[in-house]
Amino acid sequence: MNLHAPVRMKSFDYQVSTKWRNQAVKLLLGGSLLATGPVQAQAPAWVLATSGASGNASLGNGGIVAATAVDAAGNVFITGKFENSIRFGSTILNSAGGQDMFVAKYVPATDTWAWAQRGGGTLGDEGNGIAVSGGSVYVTGYITNNLVNTRNVTLGDPTPVAQYGAVNDTPSPDLLLVKYTDLGTSATLAWSQVAGGAGEDQGKAVAVSGNRVYVAGYIANNRSNDSRVVFGGSGSSAGTASQYGASPSGGAGGFDLVVAKYTDLGSSATFGWSQVGGGANRDEANALAVRGTTVYVAGYIANNVANASGVRFGGTGAVAGTVTVPGASPSTSSDWVVAKYTDDGANATLGWTQVGGGTTNDVAQALAVSGTTVYAAGYVTNNVANANAVGFGSPGATPVPVPGSSPLVSADLLLVKYTDNGMSAALDWTQVGGGTNNDAGQALAVSGNRVYVAGYLVNNAANATATFFGGTTALPGTVSVPGASTTLSADIVVAGYLDNGSAAVLDWAKVGGGAGPDYGYGLAASGNRLYVVGFATPPATFGNYTLAPGPGGYTNFLGALDLSAVLSSTPATVAPAAHLFPNPSAGSATFTGAAPTAPVQILNALGQLVTTVVADTKGTAQLPDGLTPGVYLVRSSTRTVRFIVQ
Numbered sequence: 001m002n003l004h005a006p007v008r009m010k011s012f013d014y015q016v017s018t019k020w021r022n023q024a025v026k027l028l029l030g031g032s033l034l035a036t037g038p039v040q041a042q043a044p045a046w047v048l049a050t051s052g053a054s055g056n057a058s059l060g061n062g063g064i065v066a067a068t069a070v071d072a073a074g075n076v077f078i079t080g081k082f083e084n085s086i087r088f089g090s091t092i093l094n095s096a097g098g099q100d101m102f103v104a105k106y107v108p109a110t111d112t113w114a115w116a117q118r119g120g121g122t123l124g125d126e127g128n129g130i131a132v133s134g135g136s137v138y139v140t141g142y143i144t145n146n147l148v149n150t151r152n153v154t155l156g157d158p159t160p161v162a163q164y165g166a167v168n169d170t171p172s173p174d175l176l177l178v179k180y181t182d183l184g185t186s187a188t189l190a191w192s193q194v195a196g197g198a199g200e201d202q203g204k205a206v207a208v209s210g211n212r213v214y215v216a217g218y219i220a221n222n223r224s225n226d227s228r229v230v231f232g233g234s235g236s237s238a239g240t241a242s243q244y245g246a247s248p249s250g251g252a253g254g255f256d257l258v259v260a261k262y263t264d265l266g267s268s269a270t271f272g273w274s275q276v277g278g279g280a281n282r283d284e285a286n287a288l289a290v291r292g293t294t295v296y297v298a299g300y301i302a303n304n305v306a307n308a309s310g311v312r313f314g315g316t317g318a319v320a321g322t323v324t325v326p327g328a329s330p331s332t333s334s335d336w337v338v339a340k341y342t343d344d345g346a347n348a349t350l351g352w353t354q355v356g357g358g359t360t361n362d363v364a365q366a367l368a369v370s371g372t373t374v375y376a377a378g379y380v381t382n383n384v385a386n387a388n389a390v391g392f393g394s395p396g397a398t399p400v401p402v403p404g405s406s407p408l409v410s411a412d413l414l415l416v417k418y419t420d421n422g423m424s425a426a427l428d429w430t431q432v433g434g435g436t437n438n439d440a441g442q443a444l445a446v447s448g449n450r451v452y453v454a455g456y457l458v459n460n461a462a463n464a465t466a467t468f469f470g471g472t473t474a475l476p477g478t479v480s481v482p483g484a485s486t487t488l489s490a491d492i493v494v495a496g497y498l499d500n501g502s503a504a505v506l507d508w509a510k511v512g513g514g515a516g517p518d519y520g521y522g523l524a525a526s527g528n529r530l531y532v533v534g535f536a537t538p539p540a541t542f543g544n545y546t547l548a549p550g551p552g553g554y555t556n557f558l559g560a561l562d563l564s565a566v567l568s569s570t571p572a573t574v575a576p577a578a579h580l581f582p583n584p585s586a587g588s589a590t591f592t593g594a595a596p597t598a599p600v601q602i603l604n605a606l607g608q609l610v611t612t613v614v615a616d617t618k619g620t621a622q623l624p625d626g627l628t629p630g631v632y633l634v635r636s637s638t639r640t641v642r643f644i645v646q
Helices: 018-028 564-568
Strands: 045-050 064-070 076-088 091-107 112-120 126-133 136-145 172-182 187-196 202-209 212-219 230-233 256-264 269-278 284-291 294-303 312-315 333-343 348-357 363-370 373-382 391-394 410-420 425-434 440-447 450-459 468-471 489-499 504-514 519-526 529-536 540-542 545-547 555-562 579-581 589-592 599-603 609-614 620-623 630-636 639-645
Touching: 045 504, 045 529, 045 540, 045 545, 064 555, 076 112, 076 136, 076 519, 076 529, 076 555, 091 126, 091 136, 091 172, 112 187, 126 212, 136 187, 136 212, 172 202, 172 212, 172 256, 187 269, 212 269, 212 294, 230 269, 256 284, 256 294, 256 333, 269 348, 284 373, 294 348, 294 373, 312 348, 333 363, 333 373, 333 410, 348 410, 348 425, 363 450, 373 425, 373 450, 391 425, 410 450, 410 489, 425 504, 450 504, 450 529, 468 504, 489 519, 489 529, 489 555, 504 529, 545 555, 579 639, 599 620, 609 620
Parallel strands: 064 126, 064 519, 126 202, 202 284, 284 363, 363 440, 410 440, 440 519
Antiparallel strands: 045 555, 064 076, 064 529, 076 091, 076 126, 091 112, 126 136, 136 172, 136 202, 172 187, 187 230, 202 212, 212 256, 212 284, 256 269, 269 312, 284 294, 294 333, 294 363, 333 348, 348 391, 363 373, 373 410, 373 440, 410 425, 425 468, 440 450, 450 489, 450 519, 489 504, 504 540, 519 529, 529 555, 540 545, 579 589, 589 620, 599 609, 599 630, 630 639
16 A cells, blocks of 8 residues: 555646746736735744654654644644554554554653554554544544454554454455543553445544544445445444445445444444435545534535536435535536534434535545634645636535636645535635645644644745745735755645635745655644644755654654744734626626726736726726636736636
8 A cells, every 4th residue: 555645636747847837927917926915924933843753763664644633731642554663752563564553642741752552454554533532532544354353453552452344255444433541651442433344434534522423434335235334343243334325336446425423432432323425436525523513524526517426415324315416517526525414413414515626626635613614625626717617615606716826737725714604604715825736735723713724735945836825716826835845846834824704814834844755634733833744755854853864765744833923923914805706707897996096907918918997986997898818817006806708
């Protein structure tokens, strides 16, 4: 199994010179980099960057940290996967022969690793998500096993407990949920639960509310239950709650988004309910967030606006879902999806779904909730001309175009804010960042009106990929974000945003890494610290910290940024947004947001002035009809809006 694979993403190969890239971005911005908001705050400094290794350098220290969570005392918990051996301080974990999962606790107050535990057998096993509540640590992922424990999977230390697979077939990945009890300097295994069938089933995210534990991921099944997926298995006991797939197609090779509820009874757990959504293609949940009994799930569906894949949500057990969820464009492709469920106790009801995307792949990979505000992060595949016709905000509203960050079609990091209105949701704003290569957001954290995103960008110190952050629906990003080294490679990126209600602004962006691939996968805020996890390829530099090369070639990564200076500063605000409607347009359009009686310029893609109109006393200007189809910029003072004439 490839430990380096970050996300499933369509790859792009562009043979374009650095000079052309930079010129193209400047031309699309009217020949200069225009200010579109307040001056960015000073980016926070790295105050921690470690792989957890110490002592015997001959031990392998490879591995990937997939997720992190912080408890009320500020202790940091991580989970992921490793091969061979891995070290956390003085604790050495040895795999059972294949790829194993791990969970570990780091204590910032003493800069030490308190404990670490492994789980797995002789095939692939992985931790994907983690959540903490009091002294309980919950991990989800998967084990590769069957009901007769062919792969000898064990969990827990120092007394390992066997964990069988879900069905008696050839060993396959099964969704796993594990609870550990943190005892301070050690931990014990409390209970475990498995779910799955004859195909590939995985838990990708976990969240907890009281004694209710929720897991999201995917299962491989169909409406005939050919894969015989069951939930509720524990130890050597088989599960008894069947969960059929969402569509007639599928089976062991098809995948449906799934969310499930468990009740934590202390030393054991009971399965409550499961919900599936999907169609004839691959559909997955990547992220999960909970507010009381409200459960939010994010990921992707593969569909088109005609619902050619027959995507339906609301399925539970053997009961088929009835809510159709069309895709975002005429082309069948992976589309970003966010769904809301309400936990009714013994079952759940679907509240609403939000879909976004275009003609190629667009995926949500992270979620965070604050009151009725829902944030999602991931990536969209597009360019500044919106060549892939990316739109967000459906169903229930006209889709809002979300252009990319560069002239070339590539994957860009995307942050989206929704407002949960009960039985529906509204799109509030989007923020895009990226360049001519593939960039993505993979983790989220929120504190007040500050929103943090972690992921990766592909760039070098010379900004060869013309990477800019701060792009909104109307404006391209103008904040240059160079890479971490002179080599063009994937680097860990962390960005801070300020949410001002109906708009947001990029506050700062921070990059770390080296000449090899470096990816950020998890994020957690605690006090003045923002913890970032993933993996790095040494030598990799994070401020004053450098991870030295080791025998594994790459290493698990835990870093932290000091937010104290940022949090003590006066929050920036966003000026009232400029708007252009309709956009795209086949004729004239109305521009609002200019200063009263100010000139409003229309420039072409070469930065050349096409015409000028004057705003009225309310700051509104009517753009003329008859423009040649193409991409234009409408500019008044420092307010610039991209205008597409069809």
